[in-house]
Amino acid sequence: MSNRANDIARLIEQKAAAKPDFPALTFVHVEPDGSLSDERRNFAELWDRGARLALWLQQQGVAPGDSVVLMLKNRPQFVEAMVAAALTGSIFVPLDTRSMGEKLAYMINHVAATAIIAEAAALPALDTVAEQLGSRPPVLVVDTASAPRNFPAADYAADLPGDAVGLVPVIPDPTSPMYLMFTSGTTGNPKAVVRTHAQYMRGMKGLRALGVDDGDTLYTGLPLCHTNAHSTLAAGLAMELPVVFSRQFTKSRLWDVCRAYRCTVFTLLGGMIPEVFAVPPKSDDRDNPVRLVIASGMPAKLWEAYETRFGVTITEVYGSTENGGTLINRMGDGPRGSMGKPPPTLVAAILDDDDQVCAPMVPGHLCFRKVDGGSEAVTYYRNEKASAEKVTGGWFRSGDIAYADTEGWFYFLHRAGGGIRRNGDFVNATLVETVLAQHPAVRDVFVYGVETAANVAGERTLVAAVVLDTDDALDGIRQWAADHLQRSEIPEIWQLLPAIPKTVSEKPVERDCIALLHAAGLVEPVAAEVPA
Structure with a gap:
């Protein structure tokens, strides 16, 4: 196999050879009695299990360019499926495990899924939409011996090959799709953003610019069907930092998890921020190993209160699933409540309806371009019209209304067109x-x-x-x-x-x-x- 780390499979292969026992990933679950249980993967295990899953996918007829749907919460099998997709040249498509009905049927049909890897909680929704699908791909179930009624099925633990003998590994073109990430879909059907292998690998160490450093242990309760969680995963894998996931977000046990696994950095966004703060204060709130919270949407009125109550520093970051623009307020370098400023490679601007730059403090459309005047194209899977509209006149159109102050710090106001976040x-x-x-x-x-x-x-x-x-x-x-x-x-x-x-x-x-x-x-x- 190639030693080039141009995709996540080859990266894990290299890590497994160099540091096979490194404790790369820990997936924590809060049991009904309140205790914490976990599943762990080192680099060697990720490589071995990913390769065996890749062989299973090939045995099901999955070919380069095919789509594999993942309906999984934060579990080790999710990352193993990412490795397997790269080894087969297929495209992984994460879906929210709560997806159901017409929306679920649309997404599966839109990507023409050739296989589905799912947990038990997703099976009823899959069975319900079976008749709406153009085909019924095999479903590999990860956490139970039960099976869907209306699909061919296999059990992850029992039916995966014992080794990867017979696997025909594919080395994907770096510009080919690695995964499709569906947006929330404010109007009409949700759109699937195409992310290539090169884009993913290029951004793997992006959290370093937000304050993450050697020696950190990263934590997230965000789901791997959200681009934010992938930033945490990618940074951990590339920088060889342990990453801890909660199977699902838990506001009441977040600090317990961080204490138990010695996490030093975690991410929060949107409504999670006040939810965590609303948990009744405890005398040991500051008794935790966390030094940095990376937030998206930290209210100005809560910023200082968070830092004081929990003994942490806040970095605010703005981004999008399309990855067309970024703003960073690194560890409070700028005013509290500001999304930040663009990194050195980008220009951010507030434009009016005629594409003229707004004066400071005047609301307008938040747009981005590269410093050289260009803008990286955004591709929505099988949606040329939406792709063309996202980048026009050399600007990436975020779809958000914001303003900039006289010092060039940016502030979010609301979604253009009244989208509900x-x-x-x-x-x-x-x-x-x-x-x-x-x-x-x-x-x-x-x-x-x-x-x-x-x-x-x-x-x-x-x-x-x-x-x-x-x-x-x-x-x-x-x-x-x-x-x-x-x-x-x-x-x-x-x-x-x-x-x-x-x-x-x-x-x-x-x-x-x-x-x-x-x-x-x-x-x-x-x-x-x-x-x-």
Whole structure:
């Protein structure tokens, strides 16, 4: 095999040869009794298991360029699947394990999945959409002896080959797709961002610019179906730093995990930030090994309180799934509440609707380009129109509204077009409306976001304005939402209206709905923090 580390498989191969016993990854799970259990992988184990999984994929007919869907929480099998995908030249596609219904069917069909690696919790949703799929690929189940009813299936522990003899390793072109990461999809169907092997390998040590250093132990509770978690994973693998994952985010046990595994750096974003702070203070809050928290969306009013209460330093970072632009406020170099400034290789600007640079303190569109005047192309899988629209006039269009102060520090305001962000992800309001409208008691529905005092900057509370046959049907609607939507898509506020305010073209008028919400006392008005 090649010794070139141009892809993650070859990197793990090299690490396994040089430091086979290095404790690369630890995956922690909080058991029902509150105890912590874990699964661990050193470099040698990652290489061995990844190669055996690659052979299994080839035995199922997976070929270079094919897509392999991963419906896994943070487990070692996820990283083994990344190695296996590189060895087979296939493309791994992480999906949220909570995905269901039409959205799940769309994503699997969109990437034409040739295999699915899933955990037990995802099997009911897969079985439900089986008839909507163009084909039914084999499902490899990682954590149970049970199997899906409507797919050919295998067991990860029992059915993987005992060795990798017979594997025909592929050396992928560095410019070929390594993985597809679906965006949240604020409107229409979610888009899949293409990330190449070269892009991934080039950015593996990106956390060093945020304050991560030799000797650190990294922790994240973010899922590996989110690009943020991959930044942590990549840095650990490339810099030979131990990485600790929680199987899923736990606000109440975060500090216990960090203490137990001696973690020195962790990442937080969006709604996680106030959730962690809202846990009742304890006398030992500062008694922890963490020195650095890398945050995305740290509110200015919580910044100093976090550092004081937990004895940590904050680095704020702005980025996107497309990786078209970055802002860094490294360990508080800039004002609290600022997203930061671009790295030396990038130019960031606030542009108006005519692509003219806005004056300081004037809100506009946050855009990026390289210092040489170019901009790296963004590719959405099988969506040329969206790809072309993301980079125009030499600028990467983030889709966010922001402003810059007189010193060049950038501040986030909101998503352009009113996209609803919750816990760091954007909610597809159209999808939620579609699901709610299918309930027989719903005569009309409009889903939107409203700013409340409890929201992190840039995030909004999800509201469903509904017109019902009878008001007593609301309990049934709530249960319908719980049964058919992901948790992040379930409205927090239900607004019962006799009619939804609309324009003459039948477009709902969001500002009128918000005014009615305020008038009913369901939400207190919040003054927008927009500069004068």
